[in-house]
Amino acid sequence: MPYTTGSKVISGGEAPGHLTYHSPISPSLPGGDPRDALLKAPLSTYQRVAIAVTVMLCALDGFDVLAVTYAAPGFLTEWGLNSGQLGIALSMGLVGMALGSFLLAPLADRIGRRRMIFVCLAIMAGGMAASALAGSLGALAFWRIITGVGIGAMICVINPLAAEYANERRRDLAIALMAVGYPIGGTVGGILSAHLLELYDWRAIFWLGAGLALAMVPLVIRWIPEPVGYLIENPGPDALEKVNRFLRRCHLPETDRLPAPSPRQRKAPLAEIFSPAMRRQTLHLTTIYALYLMTVYFFLSWTPQLVADLGFSAAVSATVAVTRDTAGIVGGVALGWAAHYLGLKRLALAVLAGMGLTLILFGRLPADLDALRITAALAGLCLYGGMISLYAVIARTFPTHVRASGTGFVIGVGRVTSAMAPLLGGFLFDIGLDRGGVTTLLACGALVAAGLMLAYRVRPIGAE
Structure with a gap:
């Protein structure tokens, strides 16, 4: 039986004089999984x-x-x-x-x-x-x-x-x-x-x-600090000490041993996200993210010019972009809070589809500054809400031991399509399409992404 002396715990199964330190403000929970506690x-x-x-x-x-x-x-x-x-x-x-x-x-x-x-x-x-x-x-x-x-x-x-x-x-x-x-x-x-x-x-x-x-x-x-989940999946000689230090700072009970890492084959992280067990979800999620970013970065890059083409000055056009970003920042935080109550998949579907629909509307509006600002604000809400939703889906999709690798691959492919989007918009204008035609075509990325999200299984937190 272990017994305590002040803030020290001496286990009867250990060599005499061996001391294991625990937090003086909370008891030890032997064998408990600290990830569940957190x-x-x-x-x-x-x-x-x-x-x-x-x-x-x-x-x-x-x-x-x-x-x-x-x-x-x-x-x-x-x-x-x-x-x-x-x-x-x-x-x-x-x-x-x-x-x-x-x-x-x-x-x-x-x-x-x-x-x-x-x-x-x-x-x-x-x-x-x-x-x-x-x-x-x-x-x-x-x-x-x-x-x-x-x-x-x-x-x-x-x-x-x-x-x-x-x-x-x-x-x-x-x-x-x-x-x-x-x-x-x-x-x-x-x-x-x-x-x-x-x-x-x-x-x-x-x-x-x-x-x-x-x-x-x-x-x-x-x-x-190094996250507890990473320390458990990649245990080093001081992993237990680091986990307990994190738990103490969070005012949670310490543990006297760590759970075993998840059983897995030892392979390169990028190879693991394309293993038979993960390949389909990796490619599915990457396609959703890449298509959505095609729409997003077209709108981010071309908003001022789309307004200026209606006859407004550069300064006025810039204020529409500011309205878009301000609404996106405020609304993005609100949507992140609401995801727990509405469900992440429902939220992602709504904002991905909303991004495509508001972009189509934005491209077909007349030279009405108030209407442009209101629509830009709605689009900004959907734009940043979509980014936040997809970041959350990515975090739930990949297990701890390959989460950075999976995130890197999905975002990396998105970087490629985001770089292509402004160029594609310029090309479509150069071949003679009008504002409505270009915005409708580029909005298809978000709309197709929403359709693909409908078939995607979003895992609950902790199930990854």
Whole structure:
């Protein structure tokens, strides 16, 4: 029989003098699965702060992606670039993001989520600083690819982190909050960049990005532990100590032993997500995500121009895009909260179909600014609601030991289609289609994605 002395537990089955430390504020639950305890217990302050840090990391991603667009007028003038050359600079970050999703993110399932975040922050800080020092288009393009690798891997790591830190009741909300960090980072970054450009040249924007990445390091050290699920599936010599440290911080009972990892064949994570047991769901979900992003990135890229084509000024057109993003941020959080009550699949079906329908309507509206803003707000609600829903579905689909790899593959394919969407829109306009025709064709991606979601089995939390 074990007995306690203060905050120490001495087990009669252990060698004399061997002490195992447990929390003085809670008893030990021998053999209990800590994952079950974390799923059922209320969120602790520690978990809430950890989720908030993932929001900040996603906001950093959002700023780093758009930093080159804020800096573009400056280096365009300084280097005398034409529009085609500018397009190269703008697209290289997306190339890097796809590479990061495919190649770097799967390593998080081997070396750990926490370590991979440090790798991503180092790449992003170095890439942003080197971009600030670039003296030519070629150098800037190269460093945007490098920065994009870190950005692309980061989002694939923090998505499972937000899910794994949350309990069952608030997991979908945690993913929603993490996801809206992206547009928040882009919006706040744009405001900060505007002030910087009043005082300095375009290089200050990249220096800001490098500084923000370094500023995140102490927050990650303090508030981002390795998730309990990962430690159980990838047990190391100190896994039990790390799990109990996490449980203590969450004010939960400790455990005296960890459950055995799930039985599985030892193979590369990317190979496992295409094993016979997972191949169908991987391809099904990837197709849904890729088609939806085709619609999303067309609308994100072309909203101002679609409004300007009706005769409005560039400034007025930009306000429609701001309305879209503001409604998306606020509505996205609300939908993430509602997912627990409405059901994730129902919510995903509604917002994916809603995105397609509102885009068709937006493309057929007359030059009525109020109608355009209202429709853009509805579209933004569906747009970000769809992204949040799909992030939550991804987190539920892949088991812990391949979650970063599965997330990386799905998002990586989506990066490819998102890069194609603006180009496809331009091509359709060039061959003579009008606003209504182009928006209707590009809306089909979201509508087909909704149809495919109808046949997709969304697993309950904890069943993955």
